[in-house]
Amino acid sequence: MTSEEEVAELFCCGICEDLMLAPITLVCCGRSFCKECLRLWIKTNAQQGGIPRCPGGCTKKVPFRLPQHSIALRKAMEQLVPERLANRIKEAAEEEIDETDCLGGFKAWGDIAASRDILYGSSIIVRQGSPGIVLGNCDDGCHLTVKFDEREDGSELCVNVVPEALMLPLPGGFRLHQKVVALYELLLNSDMKVPLGSVGHIIGSLGGDRVTVLFEPAKLLFGDHSIPEYPVSVNIREVAAQRLLVGGFSIAQRVQASMSLVVGNRVVVHAGCRGTVLAEFSDTRLTVVFETETEESSPSCFNVLPLEILPWCDLPAHLPAGSPVRALQHLMSPCAILVHAGTKGTILGGVDPALVFVAFENGPAVAAAVSTLEQLSDEKESEAEEKLLEKSETVAPDIGSSDLSSIDVEPPSDEETPNSATEAGNNGFACAVSTPINSARVTAVLSAD
Structure with missing residues (x-):
């Protein structure tokens, strides 16, 4: 049977050659050492102008922030060599010199x-x-x-x-001068507030879980309130490091639903409904509050996929929301026609200065370049209907909805295929960047095309 001395050798530290205290196992080689022995090894090597290497001989760099000590090794020593471990702890306590205060x-x-x-x-x-x-x-x-x-x-x-x-x-892992964004609307007094999404810089700490932030001055007043021009004390849970969220969105960004959002068999958010990004819910979803009310008269807050929303901006002055428009050419996805030329639709909102979000009749809602659309007045709308009727009587055969595949549409060449919304206005095709309102309908159309 193995003697106690032979068992104790199994738990021997490679630096002090004694029973390990608070044993730490290094990832580089799997060997274990006393916690304090490793710290002394690191400090001695660092103060001599070197980079600490593994004392086990594998020559790998030793991390300055050591991992937690091995509970399994400690319990094994307590079970197998309890007396030797107790004596080792007592000796170490007598020899211990407190060097923690610097x-x-x-x-x-x-x-x-x-x-x-x-x-x-x-x-x-x-x-x-x-x-x-x-x-x-x-x-x-x-x-x-x-x-x-x-x-x-x-x-x-x-x-x-x-x-x-x-x-x-600083608490919360923040750093001085780090750019942060407000996660909530922070009401300071009756005249001052920090709106959701306001950007500022960390300038100090007040101890505990609070930091001092200097928010950037607002260009516009928010109602009867304005952003303070002095540092503000905030809780670390009220701000977050400014960064792009999943899908390239950001906190407090104005967005719109790119499709109707359905819960069960009920549409809770219609395509084009505006909203605001509140946070990143997970690695794949965003939390968005939409400007609509539920039956409980509270804002509709949903965790959505990035493809279910689009950025929102003000529409061009000549294309207000609700304006009837007509597609001047085919609106293309990378490999298929989503909306045929001449199809009428309604403006829902703006995506960026060059793109608008349009709901087309009997088809998908897509983001189309402004240059690919024509605003319809009453006269233009009637003329477009007459031309479309004449064309269908003289040129197009009588085709039912199940015969879409018989429509001969010459696909664009590789040089004509748009790569962005900007190119869409130059080559006569608009790129559909959103998902359809009725996915089943569009799936059928795409399969037919």
């Missing part, structure tokens, strides 16, 4: 951030707000050894800095 009140192995730009000569090597970890005091008694997560010069070496150049990290 200059400036910082803690060794604690997270920090640069409170100002750190220079080497005349060059900035660490930007203000960059996060890092304190290794401990330098031998000179005036500086701290810090490993920053990133340096401007790309070096992986540590930096010796004075305590005044450091500060505690």
Whole structure:
């Protein structure tokens, strides 16, 4: 039977060659060491101007932020060598020297951030707000050894800095001067508020879970309110780092439904209904509040796919919402005709200065280039109907809805196929960028075409 000494050797640290305390297993080689032994190894190598490598001999870099200690190894030692482990813990407690308190009140192995730009000569090597970890005091008694997560010069070496150049990290993982966006409408007083989607910069921390944000001044007043021109204290859950969300949308962006949204057998949001992006619900969906009311008289808030919405903007002055229009040419998807020339529709909203969202008769709702549409007056509408009737009597055979495949439409060449809405206005084809209101109908049309 294996003796206790032989079992204890299985749990021996490769640095101190004693029973491991708070054992940590390195990913690079799978070997385990005492937590404090690894920290001393890292600090010694870093202060000697090197990059800490695995003490197990695999030469891989050791992470400065070590993983949590292995609970499985600790429990195994408690079960197999309980007496030796108890003696090891007692000896370590007697020999322990508290070196956690560092200059400036910082803690060794604690997270920090640069409170100002750190220079080497005349060059900035660490930007203000960059996060890092304190290794401990330098031998000179005036500086701290810090490993920053990133340096401007790309070096992986540590930096010796004075305590005044450091500060505690901001809550929520934010950084100084980071651009953020308001997730809610923040009412400050009767005259001042921060509207949803307002953009600002982090300028400091108030401790706890609050940060100070300077929001960018608004170009327009929001009713009787305006954005303050002074720093505002906000909870970290009231703002988020500004970034593009799934589908390329952003928080507080104005959008419109690209199709009718159905719950069960009931249409709850009609195509073209305006809304506002509130947040990113998941990796594939966005939370959008639409400007419609449910039976409970509350805004309709849905988690939608990016393809179920389109950006929204103001329409051109000559094409207000509800205007009847006619397609001047075929409106194309990359490989099929979605809307035939001459088909009438109704303007629902604007997508961008060059695109509008149109619901066509007996067909899909698509985003079409303004140049591919003609606004219909009463006279033009009657003339278009007469021309279409004459053409169908003299040229087109009597074709039912099931004979769409017999219509001979010459497809565009590769050079004519549009790649964007801008090209659509130049080559005579508009690209349909949204999904249809009635997917079954369009599926049949596309299959026939």
